Amino acid sequence: MKRAAVVGIIAGAAVAVAAAGAAAWFLLRPASVEDVAREYLAALSDGDWEAIDGMRADPLPDDADVVVADSFTGAAGYAQDPRIETIGEERGGRVEVEATAEIDGSSRTIVFALTRVGSDWKLAGEDYLAALTVHAAIEDGTTLPAVRIGDALAPTKTVVALLPAVYDIRAAPSDVLEGGAVIGVSNDAPAAVDVEASFSPDAAGLAQEQLDAYAESCTRAAAEVPDQCGLIVPWQADLAELERIAFRVEQLPDVTLSPTGTSFDATGGIVVATAHGLRRDGTPGSFTYRADDWALRGSIRFSGEEMVLGVR
Known part of the structure; x- marks a missing residue:
């Protein structure tokens, strides 16, 4: 009886160790394409720039990177109720993802690509960014070289890369000019907006x-x-x-x-x-x-x- 009990105890311990090993393998496995896609959409919805920054395969050139970061952290609103619509097949370590979300009260498509970096999936290239061009002037007079998009100082008359979100655009210099616009952007189509500025009371x-x-x-x-x-x-x-x-x-x-x-x-x-x-x-x-x-x-x-x- 004693020997049988000892054998039973040893067998039980072996099973427990095996189960622990399986649990460890499950927790350490790399995130799937769908997992990463959902994390990215959640970060867009939460306005979590740090999370998105950590998911990118490559940063943008310095000036463009500052605009993307500062505009997004100072955005007027973020994508609501994002959901994945399709996940394409992997081709050459790259997967195309299409999602939808409500941005500034309208249903918009959000497209992005994920690429393999080691065992992880990262946002590929610049496909995840939207494009916005701002034209700003004072009463048909002086054309302004820059505007504020969120917390970023961005150039006018050129394409500015932004994350999908709702942005408050204000004439700059902001202490001497007033006038602006609010626009929701996504990367389903390029966007453009006109800002009519005037001198502020100050x-x-x-x-x-x-x-x-x-x-x-x-x-x-x-x-x-x-x-x-x-x-x-x-x-x-x-x-x-x-x-x-x-x-x-x-x-x-x-x-x-x-x-x-x-x-x-x-x-x-x-x-x-x-x-x-x-x-x-x-x-x-x-x-x-x-x-x-x-x-x-x-x-x-x-x-x-x-x-x-x-x-x-």
Whole structure:
């Protein structure tokens, strides 16, 4: 009896070990194509960029990769109720997947390919990305070189690669311009959108800060009248030679931006200039001149998140 019991115990232990080995094999087996496809669709639905990034076979070039990541993490909405429709046959280590999801209230097709990388399946190439082209301008005037898509600064008039999602597109620079659009994109068809921008209520104040700093640099004491500062000091009428000129600003010019975003006028400035030098008889002299119509004028240029004023 004792021997039989011992044998039975040993046999039971052997069975337990075998079962444990089978369980370990099951848990460590590579994910299937369907598993990875479902994980990708779930990450799209959850807005989980880190998960998607880890599933890619290859990253995009640096600038494009930043746009894809920042736009998606700042998206206005994500694919809802995604489901796999078809999984193609494997050809050369590559499988095509077609899915559907609701994006911005419409049923959209999402297509992507998975490729073998070692024992894993990864998103292949750039097939999983959607294509969007944005055109942006200020009231038929200045064309904007960039917009905000989610949290990304992206170029206009060129195809931008994005993950399927809903995106809030805003004119840039975002602190001086307003206007935008919301669009749902997927890779079933290229998308395009127009953004009509206008100056924000804060734009003139921000431009005024730039012009004030420029005007103050123009009115530092100098050995000659500075160029491109809107200053005309007729010292030649009284002096044969100018040695030094000093300015006192009583009123800085007030900025007005053109509605088309192409130019600006800063007018109504008041400045007093005192010129020091030699008279025609060779003796030292100083003369003071006052201008009640000091003005600065020029062009406006947009570069990414900057509005640049160019004084002429």
